[in-house]
Amino acid sequence: DAKTTQPTSMDCAEGRAANLPCNHSTISGNEYVYWYRQIHSQGPQYIIHGLKNNETNEMASLIITEDRKSSTLILPHATLRDTAVYYCIVRENFGNEKLTFGTGTRLTIIP
């Protein structure tokens, strides 16, 4: 079973920052937070991951609370192409650990 809780759906205006929350209150000390997204008719796409420090890459930023029980994925300037289902996943980084997806958040970018 997925160890994360996400809102079912969200809307965001084009050009604005999209902030997607995720609760993972039972996360253990050696589990990372991963974010993937899935655009319609495509496979999931890796976005970003982190352990306890905030992370940023060319796609997004990941803010993890100090107690690590929740996190927020930030898309700084959302475009229509960011419309997708976003999955928050917790996972140990021991090589062959599978990803356990939940139902994710369906993000719709509004023109």
Added chain:
Amino acid sequence: GAGVSQSPRYKVAKRGQDVALRCDPISGHVSLFWYQQALGQGPEFLTYFQNEAQLDKSGLPSDRFFAERPEGSVSTLKIQRTQQEDSAVYLCASSLTGGNYGYTFGSGTRLTVV
């Protein structure tokens, strides 16, 4: 190619028919995963290979499902005597090592059993 390639893209099978789904991972990728995604749901794990070794097949829903990766590159997921509940998108993912920096997924094969 640069990505994970899956074929066929779409497959329609009559109930009871056997099907074979192919995954070409990124060259050199050691780890390979198969997932099943029902409509409106997130992907669910089926099985995992490290090179040619199948290290985890705990997600295979029944003994009708069989996966192989004989030479540590291309993998095939076979479903025998297909049932309507097998209708789903089957996704393949690969990574260079254990996916610590993310897996690369293919676009999947959409299987419809009629």
